Amino acid sequence: MMVFRLSVVALALLASTASAQSLVGRVVDADTGSPLPGAAIRVLDRGAAADADGHFTLAGLPPDTATVTVTFVGYAPWREVVDLRRSAPLDVRLAPMADVLGEVTVAADAAQEALGRDTRPVGVLEGRALDDARGQTLAETLEGLNGVTSLSTGPTIAKPVVRGLHSDRVLILEDGVRQEGQQWGGEHAPEIDPFSAGRIEVVKGAAGVEYGAGAIGGVVRLEAADLPDRVGLGGRLSLQAFSNSGQGAGSLTLESASTTVPGLAWRFQGSARRAGDARTPDVVIRNSAFAEAAAHATLGYQRGPLEVDAHLRRYTTELGIYRGSHFGNARNLEAIIERGGPDPDWNYAFSYDIDAPKQVVTHDVASIHGHTTIGDGHHVDAQYAVQRNRRQEFDAHRPYSDSLAALGATPSFDLSLLTQSVDVSIEPALADHLRLKIGVQGRTQLNENGASGFLVPNFRAYDGGLFAHGAFAASGALTLEAGARLDARTQRAFPYDAATRSFDDVQRTFLGGAAVVGAMYGIGDAWSLAANVGSAWRPPNVSELYSFGVHHGTAQFEIGDPDLGVERSLDVNATVRHESDLVSAEVSGYVNHIFDYIYSLEQPEPTVTIRGTFPTYATTHTDARLVGVDATVDVRPADWLELGAQTSVLRADNLDLDGPLYGVPSNRVGAHARVTAERLARVSGAFAEVEVRHVARQDRVQPGAYLAAPYPPAYTLTALTVGGEVSWGQTPLRVQLGIQNLFDVRYRDALSRFRYFVDEPGRNATLRVSIPLG
Numbered sequence: 065m066m067v068f069r070l071s072v073v074a075l076a077l078l079a080s081t082a083s084a085q086s087l088v089g090r091v092v093d094a095d096t097g098s099p100l101p102g103a104a105i106r107v108l109d110r111g112a113a114a115d116a117d118g119h120f121t122l123a124g125l126p127p128d129t130a131t132v133t134v135t136f137v138g139y140a141p142w143r144e145v146v147d148l149r150r151s152a153p154l155d156v157r158l159a160p161m162a163d164v165l166g167e168v169t170v171a172a173d174a175a176q177e178a179l180g181r182d183t184r185p186v187g188v189l190e191g192r193a194l195d196d197a198r199g200q201t202l203a204e205t206l207e208g209l210n211g212v213t214s215l216s217t218g219p220t221i222a223k224p225v226v227r228g229l230h231s232d233r234v235l236i237l238e239d240g241v242r243q244e245g246q247q248w249g250g251e252h253a254p255e256i257d258p259f260s261a262g263r264i265e266v267v268k269g270a271a272g273v274e275y276g277a278g279a280i281g282g283v284v285r286l287e288a289a290d291l292p293d294r295v296g297l298g299g300r301l302s303l304q305a306f307s308n309s310g311q312g313a314g315s316l317t318l319e320s321a322s323t324t325v326p327g328l329a330w331r332f333q334g335s336a337r338r339a340g341d342a343r344t345p346d347v348v349i350r351n352s353a354f355a356e357a358a359a360h361a362t363l364g365y366q367r368g369p370l371e372v373d374a375h376l377r378r379y380t381t382e383l384g385i386y387r388g389s390h391f392g393n394a395r396n397l398e399a400i401i402e403r404g405g406p407d408p409d410w411n412y413a414f415s416y417d418i419d420a421p422k423q424v425v426t427h428d429v430a431s432i433h434g435h436t437t438i439g440d441g442h443h444v445d446a447q448y449a450v451q452r453n454r455r456q457e458f459d460a461h462r463p464y465s466d467s468l469a470a471l472g473a474t475p476s477f478d479l480s481l482l483t484q485s486v487d488v489s490i491e492p493a494l495a496d497h498l499r500l501k502i503g504v505q506g507r508t509q510l511n512e513n514g515a516s517g518f519l520v521p522n523f524r525a526y527d528g529g530l531f532a533h534g535a536f537a538a539s540g541a542l543t544l545e546a547g548a549r550l551d552a553r554t555q556r557a558f559p560y561d562a563a564t565r566s567f568d569d570v571q572r573t574f575l576g577g578a579a580v581v582g583a584m585y586g587i588g589d590a591w592s593l594a595a596n597v598g599s600a601w602r603p604p605n606v607s608e609l610y611s612f613g614v615h616h617g618t619a620q621f622e623i624g625d626p627d628l629g630v631e632r633s634l635d636v637n638a639t640v641r642h643e644s645d646l647v648s649a650e651v652s653g654y655v656n657h658i659f660d661y662i663y664s665l666e667q668p669e670p671t672v673t674i675r676g677t678f679p680t681y682a683t684t685h686t687d688a689r690l691v692g693v694d695a696t697v698d699v700r701p702a703d704w705l706e707l708g709a710q711t712s713v714l715r716a717d718n719l720d721l722d723g724p725l726y727g728v729p730s731n732r733v734g735a736h737a738r739v740t741a742e743r744l745a746r747v748s749g750a751f752a753e754v755e756v757r758h759v760a761r762q763d764r765v766q767p768g769a770y771l772a773a774p775y776p777p778a779y780t781l782t783a784l785t786v787g788g789e790v791s792w793g794q795t796p797l798r799v800q801l802g803i804q805n806l807f808d809v810r811y812r813d814a815l816s817r818f819r820y821f822v823d824e825p826g827r828n829a830t831l832r833v834s835i836p837l838g
Contacts, residue, residue: 086366087122087146088293089154090114091134100158102191103136107148112290116836117298121290123371123435134158153293183545183582183596184271185639185652185694187212190263195834196785196800199304199313199337202236202256206284210710211268211652211694213729217251217817218386219309219342219825220354221423224254225815227268227654228690228714228728229281232605233631237275238286239375241431244483244509245453246520248607251817255379255427255453257358259302259315259335262289268694269654270635272578272600273547276505276529279578280600280633280658291329291364291373295321298838308828309352310414311339318837327366334359340416341384345808345826348412351384351419369436377429385421388821400821401773420458424475428452441493446486453481459614476614478514483507497537504530511606519613519622521567523557523606533580541586545596549578553603559610559626574630576601590644596637604628608662608683614673621671621678622664628685633658649697654690661688665726665766687719690728706738715764724764730778730814731760748796750788757781762814776819779811787832798834803827 091103091114099118105111107130112120125148132154134142139158146154187209189197197205203214203222214222215230226234236243236254238261245255258264264286271279292298299318305311315335322328337356342349357380364373388406400406431449438444456475489503507527513520533547556571582596611624639652667680696710711733716725734757744750761778787800808827812819 086371087125087132087148087154089120089156090118091120091136091156091158092118093139094157094159100136100139103134103156103158105156106133106135107131107146115289119293121293123366183543183584183594183639184267184269184598184637185211185650187266187268188263189265194261194264195302195798196787196832198259198302198315198832198834199306199311199830200258202254202258202284205258206264206266209266210696211692211712212266213712213732213815215815215817216813216824218822219349219352220339220383220385221251221253223247223252224266224284225729226266226282226284227656227692227694228716229656232278232602233280234282234284235271235275235279236284236286238377238429239288239373239431240433240447240487241375241429241449241451242275242485244451244481244485245425245427246455246479246481248520248605252455253383255381255425256286257335257356257360257377257379258286259358260288260333260360260377261286263287268652269596269637270578270580270598270600270633270656272598273531273533273549273580276531276549276578277527277551277553277576278600278602280602280631280635280656288331288360288362291331291362292319292321293329295323296838298836300837301835303833303835305831306339306828307830308825309339309342310416311337313337325365329364331362332360333362338416341414342825343414344823345810346823347406348414349386349822349825350406350410350412351387351417351422353416353418354381354383355418356381369438371435372432374432375429377427379425379427381423381425382418383423383425384418385423386818386822387419387421406822422458424456424458426452426454439493443491443493444489445491446488448484448486450482450484453479453483455479455481457615477519479520480512480514482510498534499536500532500534502530502532504528519611519615520607521557521559521610523555525553525555527551527553531578543584545580545582547580551576551578551601555603555606557606557610560612562612570626574603576603576630576632590642592641594637594639594641596635598635598637599633600635601630601632603630604662608664611683614671614678621673621680623680623682625683625685628662628683629660631658631660631662631685646701647697647699649695651693651695653693656690658688658690660685661725663726686721686725688716688725689719690714690716690725704740706740707736708738709733709735718766721767723767726766727815728762730762733758744788747788747790750786752786753784755783755785757783759813773820775814776812779809779813781809781811782806795835798832800830800832802830802832804830 087107091100092098093100101114101116101118103114105120105122107122107125112122114120130146130148132144132146134156136158139160142156142158197208201222203224206212206224207214211227213225215225216222223230224234231247236256238256243254243256246252267283269282271283275283297318297320302315304313317333319331335358340353342352359378361376362373429449429451431447433447435445456478459476485507487503487505489501491501494500509525511523513522529549529551531547531549535543535545537543553574558567558569561568578600580598584592584594586592607624609624609626609628611622615622633656635654635656637652637654639650642649662683662685664681664683667682669680670677671680692714694712698706698708700706713731714728716728718725736753736755738751738753740751758780759778762775783802783804784806785800785802789796789798805827810823812823
């Protein structure tokens, strides 16, 4: 209730102010009147890109005059002093350049835009690159970014791994709201619908000052596209099909500005995915089917300086867990490892059925965000969000408390997590070369276990934080940043004591801070150097503290440590970037020292229960150091050809044991070649791309760590994709055909939770079609 009252007060303050302006307009070709999607618009320190129809919106501008700059490759730059208090849309007509020199000038402007990024490395997926990945999980969507891998639990569940870290060490924000689910589980995928995002950013490295506790490895930010500023129903229909699992996926977006209320706009987006059992090159992976549905409604209002947007989201999924990961005793596990896969006597018929063991998850989010400016351009933001996550996991056997229940009808555990949060920040207008943001954040959480299994206890938690983060343009080439933050978390948990058959009442308070200093230096028009030193922290989650029992999603017996303290990290980044008409390149090195790194270590002996025999994992801690290099280069030797390569190398050490750290991704290298044609027969923007990725064997084993079987061997995967745009009447259709794992390679990944039991999926042909509406 207190959080709600605070949010109401904050939004009331926003509504009472009036000074900020928004600039709307459209960018077109001066000769043909055709829209120029992707054109870059800059006003002061703010930027935007034109959408598919050439429209753009820049919000939060001061009530003043300013120079507006619009650039697009192949066109002369457009610059004009504009009164930002104007109400009429800005009509920008770019003239095509007559010679190559002009194109180089425009490209240089784009290069400057690319160089002016975060002092940490930031990977971005948007536009065509994001469309080409639609229909996959969030983790699979992000795997194309260097330094990002995935932690998988069979073919249905994956979560992003950033520079060797995942789960509670990588924060996920959608439309500015921090995702709050049961992320403590390695097999708990984020409850995110990638279809709804218009842009995805991955900040690599500690980001504790801006985002709070948990941002040790990085932050994934998903942002929806801007709401339309013109009347008329529009949108997009996206359809996907995948051969391996018989998956069909689709997303429908509808949007419009209001015909009766100026400044009001809306969007509705819905999506669904349905898949049957996945296939390895040899067998069907039994009970790996899934069903998923999501919806996202957005309402936005803008009048004068006030901007308000509200979101309602629902995400539901039902995921089958590979039945072969549940085995009866230690001999079964030995037999599985010895024969290299499932029992040959099983029935391998393909099916869309989802049986136990399985997960059923629903995630609901409601949020409202307001922005305005006061006085001489002081920006104020406030946001309130409430979200509820319900996770049910069903055992392959009957539940503990109901021996007569039908198999899979009653969950083994049933968790409900209710989270409320409020964020308020102000960015005072200090000077043209100085930016400062000050903010406070609050959050409450209530976790309830509605089943008889007590792997994760009931708990209440209260979080609060305050921060200040600023940047200073010391010169035209040098930018400096610094910031600090303080957080506190009070948690009251009720873990089950098996010895006394009663519930304990344990209250703990965790304190932590974060800081950052960074710099970026531009060298000429094409090079920049960036360095960043940041600290972050996180409290142990309730699973790490109090788990004791079988976790059926991972087929493990998990044991927590109630005496754990907080994790703290010190992360050092250095990045060299180059951006020119011919070459784009980035090399980033980092050292992340984590004090009291918390992890789960497999024990030599499995635990035997009345429900079967399970590998035992006990929570422990150590000091750890992760040292790595991410590098990527793209070369454009001709207008029709692009060649690229990337590599990600990570060396992680357990400093207490003076040896490798347990459970980190393998080193990898990749390359691609892309050929394009402006027009090929009846296809415009035609392309063909081949991509090869090699993943090395993880041969660094932590001293004393028990592995039931050695890490799997190295593997190489090849993908082929062709596509382009064809016309269906007056409607342009973007069509893409692809084949992943082209040569049907048998492989297993070191980070797969099921690497003991079954291979990864084999060859997969894909079809993607995108249809604009309106």
